Amino acid sequence: MTDGLPMEVPAQDLPPRVRIHEVGARDGLQNEKTVVPTEVKAEFVHRLAAAGLTTIEATSFVHPKWVPQLADAEQLFPQLEDIKGVALPVLVPNERGLDRAVALGARRIAVFGSATETFARRNLNRTVDESLAMFEPVVARAKDDKVHVRGYLSMCFGDPWEGPVPVHQVVRVAKALMDLGCDELSLGDTIGVATPGHVQALLAQLNEEGVPTSAIGVHFHDTYGQALANTLAALQHGVTTVDASAGGLGGCPYAKSATGNLATEDLVWMLHGLGVETGVDLGLLTATSVWMAERLGRPSPSRTVRALSHKE
Amino acid sequence: MTDGLPMEVPAQDLPPRVRIHEVGARDGLQNEKTVVPTEVKAEFVHRLAAAGLTTIEATSFVHPKWVPQLADAEQLFPQLEDIKGVALPVLVPNERGLDRAVALGARRIAVFGSATETFARRNLNRTVDESLAMFEPVVARAKDDKVHVRGYLSMCFGDPWEGPVPVHQVVRVAKALMDLGCDELSLGDTIGVATPGHVQALLAQLNEEGVPTSAIGVHFHDTYGQALANTLAALQHGVTTVDASAGGLGGCPYAKSATGNLATEDLVWMLHGLGVETGVDLGLLTATSVWMAERLGRPSPSRTVRALSHKE
Numbered sequence: 151m152t153d154g155l156p157m158e159v160p161a162q163d164l165p166p167r168v169r170i171h172e173v174g175a176r177d178g179l180q181n182e183k184t185v186v187p188t189e190v191k192a193e194f195v196h197r198l199a200a201a202g203l204t205t206i207e208a209t210s211f212v213h214p215k216w217v218p219q220l221a222d223a224e225q226l227f228p229q230l231e232d233i234k235g236v237a238l239p240v241l242v243p244n245e246r247g248l249d250r251a252v253a254l255g256a257r258r259i260a261v262f263g264s265a266t267e268t269f270a271r272r273n274l275n276r277t278v279d280e281s282l283a284m285f286e287p288v289v290a291r292a293k294d295d296k297v298h299v300r301g302y303l304s305m306c307f308g309d310p311w312e313g314p315v316p317v318h319q320v321v322r323v324a325k326a327l328m329d330l331g332c333d334e335l336s337l338g339d340t341i342g343v344a345t346p347g348h349v350q351a352l353l354a355q356l357n358e359e360g361v362p363t364s365a366i367g368v369h370f371h372d373t374y375g376q377a378l379a380n381t382l383a384a385l386q387h388g389v390t391t392v393d394a395s396a397g398g399l400g401g402c403p404y405a406k407s408a409t410g411n412l413a414t415e416d417l418v419w420m421l422h423g424l425g426v427e428t429g430v431d432l433g434l435l436t437a438t439s440v441w442m443a444e445r446l447g448r449p450s451p452s453r454t455v456r457a458l459s460h461k462e
Numbered sequence: 463m464t465d466g467l468p469m470e471v472p473a474q475d476l477p478p479r480v481r482i483h484e485v486g487a488r489d490g491l492q493n494e495k496t497v498v499p500t501e502v503k504a505e506f507v508h509r510l511a512a513a514g515l516t517t518i519e520a521t522s523f524v525h526p527k528w529v530p531q532l533a534d535a536e537q538l539f540p541q542l543e544d545i546k547g548v549a550l551p552v553l554v555p556n557e558r559g560l561d562r563a564v565a566l567g568a569r570r571i572a573v574f575g576s577a578t579e580t581f582a583r584r585n586l587n588r589t590v591d592e593s594l595a596m597f598e599p600v601v602a603r604a605k606d607d608k609v610h611v612r613g614y615l616s617m618c619f620g621d622p623w624e625g626p627v628p629v630h631q632v633v634r635v636a637k638a639l640m641d642l643g644c645d646e647l648s649l650g651d652t653i654g655v656a657t658p659g660h661v662q663a664l665l666a667q668l669n670e671e672g673v674p675t676s677a678i679g680v681h682f683h684d685t686y687g688q689a690l691a692n693t694l695a696a697l698q699h700g701v702t703t704v705d706a707s708a709g710g711l712g713g714c715p716y717a718k719s720a721t722g723n724l725a726t727e728d729l730v731w732m733l734h735g736l737g738v739e740t741g742v743d744l745g746l747l748t749a750t751s752v753w754m755a756e757r758l759g760r761p762s763p764s765r766t767v768r769a770l771s772h773k774e
Binding site for chain 1: 464465466467468469471472473474476619620625626627654655656657658659660662663684685686687688690691693694695725728731732734735736737764765766769
């Protein structure tokens with residue numbers, strides 16, 4: 151019996167509404183082994199929009215060689231044209247990606263940076279500063295076209311090679327991304343090691359150095375089970391943009407190391423219990439994730455999806 | 463690389479130290495399909511103590527017919543005699559159970575009540591008030607013997623048959639357990655539906671009606687992924703006793719509905735990141751849970767156990 155559950159009991163000093171930045175179709179599918187057909191992706195994004203999500207990162211205009219799972223961006227994006235009132239940002243790695251995205255009508259883009267040198271080298275084949283230099287013309291041209299720019303910043307709390315990442319190091323790159331003209335940042339705990347005090351310390355230091363909370367989204371991974379507690383800490387700091395992945399896409403429940411994103415359903419369960427508006431219909435969203443899990447041939451790693459679908 | 467992780471960054475207004483009430487050997491194993499041999503249980507408790515846990519609920523002196531997994535309480539408990547400086551509470555359902563436990567030298571017991579009538583009837587075959595009447599002589603005799611008594615209160619946030627559980631209903635039964643003479647309470651979110659505002663509202667109302675936070679432990683389940691966020695909310699309210707189950711014992715990672723306890727490792731990761739002392743060695747604890755998972759023939763549902771054991 152889940153009628154009336156979660157019971158709505160607001161906590162003090164939380165924002166009345168949170169915007170969920172849904173990353174399942176991009177960050178999630180990019181990290182799944184199964185390559186999903188374009189028409190399934192298109193139906194997925196349509197279903198996410200029908201479930202009430204208002205920001206759905208759709209795909210990535212990266213070279214197909216690097217991310218074969220999203221090699222169909224050019225085919226997929228036009229199939230989303232009929233979705234109204236929903237922001238459909240796309241990831242672009244460079245000017246070539248920007249050209250392809252804008253040519254198809256994208257009005258929101260995201261660039262993907264790193265707070266650590268090791269990950270910048272391994273993921274972008276550049277130093278942190280070289281990657282910022284690469285983003286500069288991308289962001290400048292996007293701004294000229296009045297295209298909204300999100301700056302992802304990965305490894306904000308720990309790095310698999312470097313270990314703990316100092317707050318001041320993250321702040322430096324975050325400020326640089328804002329100085330380039332990014333409209334918002336997404337602070338990524340890419341390996342899922344953050345804890346709530348660390349989250350609040352980073353947010354406070356960013357504020358201190360002129361980055362307002364209103365420009366900050368948080369992007370937690372559930373590798374160590376910390377994602378939702380960290381989200382609560384961010385909400386208590388005033389954050390109103392939270393990244394999550396429908397059904398926890400991108401993390402495999404059978405892998406020894408489940409490195410997935412925070413599942414949108416687990417987030418929505420907490421927010422609705424807290425009386426924080428999301429606009430999301432949890433039943434429709436869960437049904438969508440169950441449907442996608444069937445297409446991927448494995449159960450969803452989201453605990454809420456498993457609990458709710460077991461009861462249906 | 464996990465050296466130096468989680469990075470220790472204290473949050474404001476949290477207790478400096480938390481006592482983890484480890485329930486894996488009782489609540490965990492009671493809910494596993496596999497019946498574990500007595501000598502494995504004994505080694506498990508010894509290993510938990512060696513990992514630094516100071517309160518380890520050891521077994522249950524319930525009739526073997528009801529809980530076959532723990533039918534060996536009489537054989538197990540004497541095998542734990544050499545464990546020094548560790549509290550080893552045992553569950554007792556009634557006076558007969560109390561007699562058996564105390565005869566073997568138990569100095570801490572727990573009774574198991576329900577906040578809802580439906581669960582009281584189904585689990586205890588009594589109304590809530592009839593179950594309180596049953597506990598009365600158990601607690602009175604325990605107090606006469608200076609035996610420490612914990613009162614479990616299940617279904618504090620939601621009930622699978624009744625849905626949402628009103629706060630005042632929980633407070634009434636909690637106060638009744640305290641009035642019987644219980645030294646501490648454990649507030650159970652048995653079906654895992656609670657959210658952080660609900661947790662704080664219940665704690666505040668209990669304080670209002672005379673139950674001090676120092677007498678309250680929290681017992682969260684991760685069915686909807688909320689356990690650690692709820693724990694953070696409880697810590698922020700001042701709670702210093704948190705129940706958890708090593709490796710998330712009691713919840714199956716392959717079941718559609720993972721109804722398990724909060725995993726002790728996930729809790730310890732957060733607490734150590736927050737700079738909250740637990741006395742627990744996370745490496746030893748994780749190794750213990752990996753070892754137990756092998757005995758159970760399935761991986762641990764704890765995300766921290768999976769992440770750390772993958773990297774070892």
